[in-house]
Amino acid sequence: MTNVDQRAVLERLIQERREDYASLSRLIGRNSAYIQQFIRRGVPKRLSESDRHTLARYFGISEVELGGPGHDSSDASRTSSSLIPVPRLNVDASAGPGAFNDSESENAHIGFDERWLRRVSRSKSSDLSVIKVQGDSMTPTLSDGDDILVDAGDGVERLRDGIYVLRRDDVLLVKRIAPSPASRRIIIQSDNDSYPSWPDCELADVDIIGRVVWVGRRLR
Template identity: 55%
Template sequence: MTDFVDDPRTALARLLADKGIDYAQLSAAIGRNPAYIQQYIKRGSPRRLGEEDRARIAAYLGVAEAMLGGPALRVAAPASRRGPDMVLVPKLAIGASAGAGRMVDGEAVEGEVAFDPKWLRGLGADPRALSIIRVEGDSMAPTLNDGDDILVDGGDAAGRLRDGIYVLRLDDALMVKRIARAGAAGRIAVISDNPQYPSLDLPMASVRLIGRVVWTGRRVR
């Protein structure tokens, strides 16, 4: 017998219905206009999800990208080893520059890391919107060092903006920086913790906040 898999639009519509999430809520969670997901599902525009949107939707809904038209993922560990109640967080195969900024074409998922849901709740993080990426560069040292893994909450972005460390896009470059509200309305300060790097005062509209950094892990050197 052949198993039939829903096309990505049908699968996404079914996931949203099952989880009680409306189209506008998901659109906002991935930083798109309120009608974006509805247009994708109902009107077929865009024809397919971009890699970035697909990865963020998969992380937000806690599903594999393959359900949304992406490639099959490599699972970090068998279920028997990670326990039935662990939250699997996708690890994206990219780095967020803590330097001048890295240009990226898309964010493919290279694996998953299991976390205790109670521990995640203690961080105040939304398990449905988490992802792990790697820091590249030293402009955020000593807070974040080159090669550190950071846990990013995509549900905590522009809509809940407050001072803290965020992953952001600026001129299509992916960065990790400290964000603070600037004195003038509609502007933010993009700050490097390393004093050797300049900080910027920018209009909020020029920066796309991807998510807030809620935890970091690093190798012992």
């Protein structure tokens, strides 16, 4: 496979998966313009072995398709699951204010098994983020310091009973929401009875960021 073929395959994958150059560049530990320069300018001339391996595993393809050897162990990636890196944002729910989807707030990525991720979310990976819970207003369901996976592709259009990250009065919160079946009003609840709930809120007054689909915590 020629170097031009490598760039064409990578460009096609980026378009099909709705990825972006900067995120993939950060995935392989390069500066944000690295992948774009490789595809558009041919610099570098070829992907390094480690970069090729990481990208092939991320997209779930054989390294051969990115210019790797004709026979390699990564062919197994066609049938096995790959890891999807989800950004961990430097934002605390219920600690606001602050922009939620600002790419500058990314401080790490957490790799999730692709098949598992598809079971918990139907959204594209760019709609997923991990943030930290601050405070105890949602105990016992969520605890202070928990990491939560937020699906921004599952927001106000599909709103239903569940736990959501939302912004109200410029403060980022994680709360349980119960929409009214008869109107555009919602109930915003804290699972901890020591904290107040808002029993009758206008949906237009709340910015629904996304649904919480997973929680992870360190055992104490």
